[in-house]
Amino acid sequence: MQGWMLIILIMLSCRIVGIVLRRFKAGGIILVLLSKLMWLFLLGILGSLIGNDALALFHYFFLLIFLSTPLSVFIQSLYQLVGDTYVKISHKNKLPAMETYVQKGSYILPFTGKWTVFNGGVNDNLLHGGSVSQKYAYDFIIANDEGKSFEGNGRSVQNYFCYGKEVIAPADGTVVKVRRKSKDTFVDGVAAYCDSLDLRGNYIVIKHHDKEYSLIAHLAPNSIKVNVGDSVKQSERIAICGNTGNTSEPHIHFQLQTGKSFFLSAGLPIAFTDVVAQDKENYSLMDKRPCADNLKVVGNNSYIGRGLEVENTVKLTLYTSI
Numbered sequence: 001m002q003g004w005m006l007i008i009l010i011m012l013s014c015r016i017v018g019i020v021l022r023r024f025k026a027g028g029i030i031l032v033l034l035s036k037l038m039w040l041f042l043l044g045i046l047g048s049l050i051g052n053d054a055l056a057l058f059h060y061f062f063l064l065i066f067l068s069t070p071l072s073v074f075i076q077s078l079y080q081l082v083g084d085t086y087v088k089i090s091h092k093n094k095l096p097a098m099e100t101y102v103q104k105g106s107y108i109l110p111f112t113g114k115w116t117v118f119n120g121g122v123n124d125n126l127l128h129g130g131s132v133s134q135k136y137a138y139d140f141i142i143a144n145d146e147g148k149s150f151e152g153n154g155r156s157v158q159n160y161f162c163y164g165k166e167v168i169a170p171a172d173g174t175v176v177k178v179r180r181k182s183k184d185t186f187v188d189g190v191a192a193y194c195d196s197l198d199l200r201g202n203y204i205v206i207k208h209h210d211k212e213y214s215l216i217a218h219l220a221p222n223s224i225k226v227n228v229g230d231s232v233k234q235s236e237r238i239a240i241c242g243n244t245g246n247t248s249e250p251h252i253h254f255q256l257q258t259g260k261s262f263f264l265s266a267g268l269p270i271a272f273t274d275v276v277a278q279d280k281e282n283y284s285l286m287d288k289r290p291c292a293d294n295l296k297v298v299g300n301n302s303y304i305g306r307g308l309e310v311e312n313t314v315k316l317t318l319y320t321s322i
């Protein structure tokens, strides 16, 4: 068999095994362990370097990445690598930072009620991680005071408190990009998967100001109420929280970026206006990573971070576009 045919065969097998395995109760844990074996591909590199053909076969372990990742999303990860290099060079390696960035717009949280910051912040120990555009991104969930974000066994998106909740526009602007083709990713309460061709799943990009755009991702299927070209008002209902794209559970991914492109923009720190924030009860039961220094208040603006429960303080007048 030709080498490339073997690669395609293993890739497809991994996808099928991955999709089937996570339907079973212990499957998620087995998948996580199998995925870790991917790193044995480094032995393959060593084998190539020292000319040991048997050791070089370990290259194939890299294909275990496809247990939980479709090829399209793997390709997007490569885009991110290339895009990040471009963004760093074009900013002369001086990316926007909280201390220096002067925000043009005034942003509220893109939801109503109390939500928990599950990922993200402005300090190095809190940053969301991922590509350059996601540097200051946030993942928001709804958790109870026992530190749980779902009821039942967590194997259905409907089990999660935030699933189906309204998403609102964080500020006035014009919709410049929308994706609405994704179905919800299967959730098992164990690991992140992606059942979409796009790691963002269904998403909306809104232009608020020159070089200030917001991206809201993982929106529910058939929930997006706006189209490209539409003007939106702050607090307008624009979609519903879902679990599309590359996710571990239903949540809202929200980020501010310098351009329309997810891959070619720098992430911007976000000072939220009119926000009340407090430490989330029993947050450490969900995430043991320390989250000190997760709130900075500057006048009426707040830089929030992981471990906080946050809410808009102003009484919002919700809009629904027709």
Ligand SMILES: [Zn+2]
Pocket: 119, 128, 137, 138, 139, 253, 254
């Ligand atoms: Zn995220």
